[in-house]
Amino acid sequence: MRICICTTPIRPVPTTFPPFDSMVIIQSLRKIGVTADFYNIDYFRPKHEEVKSYFGENRFDIVGISAVVSTAYAYTKYLASLIRAVSPHTITILGGNLAASAEILLRKTEVDFCVAGDGELIIQDLVMALQEQSWSYEEIQSIPGLCFLDDVGRFHFTGYGTPPTGDAIDWPDYSLFEADGSLSQFIADTPDFLVEYGVEFPEAMREKRAATVITTKGCVSRCTFCHRWEKGYRMRPTDQIVTHLQYLKDRYDVAFLSIGDENFGSNRKLTHELVEALGEMGFLWRASG
Numbered sequence: 001m002r003i004c005i006c007t008t009p010i011r012p013v014p015t016t017f018p019p020f021d022s023m024v025i026i027q028s029l030r031k032i033g034v035t036a037d038f039y040n041i042d043y044f045r046p047k048h049e050e051v052k053s054y055f056g057e058n059r060f061d062i063v064g065i066s067a068v069v070s071t072a073y074a075y076t077k078y079l080a081s082l083i084r085a086v087s088p089h090t091i092t093i094l095g096g097n098l099a100a101s102a103e104i105l106l107r108k109t110e111v112d113f114c115v116a117g118d119g120e121l122i123i124q125d126l127v128m129a130l131q132e133q134s135w136s137y138e139e140i141q142s143i144p145g146l147c148f149l150d151d152v153g154r155f156h157f158t159g160y161g162t163p164p165t166g167d168a169i170d171w172p173d174y175s176l177f178e179a180d181g182s183l184s185q186f187i188a189d190t191p192d193f194l195v196e197y198g199v200e201f202p203e204a205m206r207e208k209r210a211a212t213v214i215t216t217k218g219c220v221s222r223c224t225f226c227h228r229w230e231k232g233y234r235m236r237p238t239d240q241i242v243t244h245l246q247y248l249k250d251r252y253d254v255a256f257l258s259i260g261d262e263n264f265g266s267n268r269k270l271t272h273e274l275v276e277a278l279g280e281m282g283f284l285w286r287a288s289g
Contacts, residue, residue, distance in 0.1 A: 001131055003029065004055075005064040006039035008072040008079065014043045017260060018186040018212055021096060021119070022066045023172045028120040034127055036064070041079075043182045051079070056086035062130060063090055064123070065111070067098035073105075080110035091130060095119045102147035103155050113140075114147040117230050118163040118217065120170070122146065166234035169217060171244045174252070187211050187252045201284055208255035211248050215241050215274065216261045233266050238273040245281060257285035 005026050007019045019040065026036045039054065046054070055063070063083055067076045080092050094105060095115040102114035115122050122145035129135050129143060137150045145161035177183040188210050218233040219226075248254040257278070264287040265271045278285055 001034065001061045001127070002058065003034060003036040003062045003064070003127070004039055004058065004060045005036050005066065006079075007042040007066050008068075008075045009042050009045065010068050010071045014045065014185065016185060016188065016212075018172060018177075019066060020172050020214055021068075022064075023176055024120055024170050025064060025066075025095065025123050026176065027170050027173055028124055029127060032124050032128060038176050038180065040180060040182055041075075043185055044180075048082075052082055052086055055083050055090070059087040060090050062127065063092050065092060065094045065096075067094055067096040069097055070101070072096070072098055073101075076105070076111070077109040084110040093123070093126065095123075099147065102157070106147065106149050106155065112148065115145055116147055116157065117145050117160055119145070120164055122161050160230055163217070163230045163232070163234070166216075166236050167240065169234070169236060171240075171247075183252075187248075187254065190256065199284065205255050205284070207253075209253050210256035210258065211252065211254045212258045212260045213241075213245070213248075214260050216263060216266070219263050220266045233263065235267045235270045238270055238277060241274060242277050242281070245278075245283065249281070249283075255283060257283050259285060259287045261287065 005022050007022055019042065022038065022040075026038055029036050037058070037060075041051070065076055065079060067073070076094065076098065083090050083092055091112050092110060093113045093115060094111045098105070099114040099116055102116065105111045105114055113126065122143065125143045126140070126146065129139055137148065137156075140146060140148060141156060141158055144159050146156075146158045148156055150156060174183065174187065177186055190206055190208060190210065216233065216235040218230065220233045222231070245257070
């Protein structure tokens with residue numbers, strides 16, 4: 001089975017925030033022995049003919065589209081339609097916050113399935129089901145975390161799945177960026193904000209690099225306007241965070257961190273442990289979420 005996971009443009013210029021969700025889906029599929037290609041459309045911004053040629057030549061069995069926010073809707077509609085035109089048998093699966101509008105997507109675009117919530121475990125179950133030539137919507141309906149239209153156009157939501165616990169959340173595999181040549185977009189030079197904010201740091205650190213990290217998932221609140229999927233706030237264990245940060249430091253010479261958590265600091269005990277570790281390791285950091 002040939003699978004591709006791709007990003008979508010959400011802003012006028014490529015984001016410097018790594019496509020963590022796409023990466024973790026690819027890594028999750030590896031655990032069940034499935035390899036997936038990565039097509040970072042947001043970074044490369046390929047022209048129409050390039051996108052058409054890519055999907056027409058590869059004719060993937062499954063394409064996973066990562067749509068982070070609502071600004072990705074127009075491109076998602078275009079992309080799903082293009083894939084259907086050049087590869088009619090390809091199954092398209094959409095994940096990300098745009099899936100909060102699942103029924104609209106399923107009725108107005110060529111998307112076949114929407115994933116509601118963290119997709120690491122959901123995608124494993126869905127891909128294993130779709131590998132069977134005789135799969136049915138009745139079988140799909142037993143997989144939590146999915147939205148789809150059945151054979152007669154009825155909308156189904158299978159309920160929320162169980163998200164990975166804090167200690168089970170994968171760290172991103174940056175070799176995906178090394179392979180496609182985009183690493184410098186996400187492991188960057190000394191950030192300008194340090195100079196702009198007048199932050200003082202040793203001259204020797206000026207050649208160091210910067211990275212974004214995610215230490216938590218979920219939220220402590222349930223705001224009615226939010227796309228929030230599952231309940232609960234999950235923080236990775238401090239020792240796992242430290243191990244990952246040491247990896248970034250050793251392999252990519254990272255000394256500056258932007259913590260991209262949506263709710264950094266909600267677990268006070270673990271946050272104090274992390275902050276102390278960041279100081280001991282010599283990182284300069286900010287929390288942007």
